[in-house]
Amino acid sequence: MTKLQEPKYVYMGGGLRSWDEATLHIGCEAVTRSLNVFEGLKGYWQAAGPFGIVQLRYHYERLRRSARLLHIPFDTTFYEYQGALALLVEALLEPDRDMWFRTTLYAVEGHWGEDTVADLVITGYHQEMRAPDPIALGVSTWRRSPDTSLPARIKAGSNYQVARLARMEGRVLGCQDMVLLNHSGRVAEATGSCIVMVREGVIYTPPATEGALESITLDIVEALAKSMDIPFARRPIDRTELLVADEIALCGTLAELILVTSIEGLPLNGEAPLLRALQARYFRAVRNIEPHPFVELSVLNSRKAAGPGA
Ligand code: PMP
Numbered sequence: 001m002t003k004l005q006e007p008k009y010v011y012m013g014g015g016l017r018s019w020d021e022a023t024l025h026i027g028c029e030a031v032t033r034s035l036n037v038f039e040g041l042k043g044y045w046q047a048a049g050p051f052g053i054v055q056l057r058y059h060y061e062r063l064r065r066s067a068r069l070l071h072i073p074f075d076t077t078f079y080e081y082q083g084a085l086a087l088l089v090e091a092l093l094e095p096d097r098d099m100w101f102r103t104t105l106y107a108v109e110g111h112w113g114e115d116t117v118a119d120l121v122i123t124g125y126h127q128e129m130r131a132p133d134p135i136a137l138g139v140s141t142w143r144r145s146p147d148t149s150l151p152a153r154i155k156a157g158s159n160y161q162v163a164r165l166a167r168m169e170g171r172v173l174g175c176q177d178m179v180l181l182n183h184s185g186r187v188a189e190a191t192g193s194c195i196v197m198v199r200e201g202v203i204y205t206p207p208a209t210e211g212a213l214e215s216i217t218l219d220i221v222e223a224l225a226k227s228m229d230i231p232f233a234r235r236p237i238d239r240t241e242l243l244v245a246d247e248i249a250l251c252g253t254l255a256e257l258i259l260v261t262s263i264e265g266l267p268l269n270g271e272a273p274l275l276r277a278l279q280a281r282y283f284r285a286v287r288n289i290e291p292h293p294f295v296e297l298s299v300l301n302s303r304k305a306a307g308p309g310a
Contacts, residue, residue, distance in 0.1 A: 004125075009091040011084050011122035016091055022121065029116070030106035034158040036118075037066035038104035042253050043089065043300075045129065046288040051093060052297030054253070054286050056082060058216045059103070066155045067105055072118045074105060081120070086300040088124050093301055097126040100254055104157075131279065134259040134270075137190070137248065138175035139239060140166035144188035144211035152188065152211045163191035177250060177258075179242065182211035187237040193252030194218050197237065197245035198274050204241075205251075207234040217252050223294035224281050230274055247272040249279070257282055 010022035029035040039059040046052050060081050067074035076084075085101060093099065101124045110116035142162050144152055150159055166178040179195060182188040188211030189195055196205045196218070203225055208214045225232040242248060248260035248268060257279040259272050284290040288297055 007092055007124055007126075009088060011088045011120070013119060016087060022123075024106055024108065028106070028108045029110060030108060033107075034156070034161075035070070035072070035107035035116075036104050036157045037063060037070060037072060037155055038102055038157060039063045039155065040253050041085075041101045041103065042127075042256075042286070043099045043101065044286045044297075045096070045098060046297065046299070048288060050299040051089065051099075051301045052286075052288065052299050053085065053089075053101075055216050055220070055296055056085070056298040057296065058219075059253075062155060062214065062216065063103065063105065065153075067118070069151065069154045070156060071113055072105055072107060072116055074118065076120055082298065082300065084120060084122055088122050089300045092124045092126075094126060096129065098129050100125050100127050131283065132256060132258045134261045135176035135250075136174060136262045137250070137260045137264075138170050138173050138178045139242070139264050140169055140178040140180055142166045142169065142178075142180060144180040144182050146183050146211065147209075152213055153208060155213060160192075166191050179239075180211070181239060185239060186210055187239060187242060188212050190250050190255075193250040193255035193258070195237075195242075196221065196249050196251050196275070197242055198247035198272075199241070199245055201274070202231040202233060203274065203278075204233050204235060204237060206237050210236055215252060217256070220285070220292075220295055221251055221257070221278060221282065224278060224285065224292060227292065228277070228281060230278070247275045249275040256286075 006019045009016045012022050024030050041053055041059050043051050043053040060078050064074055103122045105118040106121055107116055108119045142165050170178040177190050179190055180188045187206050194212050194215040196203050206212055222232045242263055250258040285292040285295040
């Protein structure tokens with residue numbers, strides 16, 4: 001059974017609190033209607049010593065867009081957002097572990113869209129410094145909700161109800177993650193990441209309009225692929241195209257690039273030469289071993305690692 005980490009500190013109400021103090025009232029809309037929007041960010045120990053958060057400004061901007069679409073007021077400036085993260089980084093960072101952060105706006109006051117007030121809460125979790133294990137991927141009977149009901153473009157906690165159901169379905173099938181199709185039966189995304197596939201040397205991914213989050217990692221992967229002369233295209237993908245793909249991977253801030261070993265029980269070429277090369281390039285970029293102009297790393301810690309290793 002997965003046990004969630006319980007970090008010592010959480011950022012909430014404008015400052016640091018202990019894990020046990022970080023609670024919400026049962027009467028607020030964050031609890032009664034799952035009214036929250038969030039971002040997952042990743043920080044890596046850099047080859048040269050400091051700790052860097054990937055694409056911080058992009059995450060801030062997407063949080064702003066999610067809040068706007070749900071009419072949640074968000075008046076935190078980028079510098080305040082960065083400062084809040086820095087405070088938590090200073091409190092929790094450990095020398096030889098990377099971190100994943102969740103920055104969430106919880107609706108703590110208001111009712112049915114009147115007088116909504118949100119609190120910025122940041123949690124940080126430690127992560128091992130290694131590439132993710134490859135997985136078996138299934139295709140869920142649950143669908144990504146359309147733009148007219150619960151838009152995938154909004155990164156809201158409530159969007160993950162269907163993802164939870166799909167993961168439970170996958171567990172029974174022996175799949176570590178599941179593809180969510182859209183209402184036209186085409187590929188949208190996975191439960192917490194986007195999908196890329198390779199066919200005849202070209203990397204394809206569905207555009208966000210197919211029912212995927214506007215992924216920040218996909219933009220990095222596209223930029224890396226282009227600089228490696230690997231063709232990359234965004235276009236709709238049928239379910240059966242996935243079943244005959246040469247290579248498949250999941251792609252996201254937390255997923256990074258997860259290679260897929262089988263799709264709906266059909267084995268894939270375990271070598272995955274293109275996506276494996278891209279995965280290696282991704283890690284070299286986010287650890288600043290081989291910087292890439294598109295990959296921005298925000299250093300928030302004043303202390304340096306004793307010796308991070310690459
Ligand atoms: N889709 C979903 C449903 C996600 O939760 C994520 C992770 N944030 C992604 C896609 C990938 O987005 P990103 O690359 O911005 O992390």
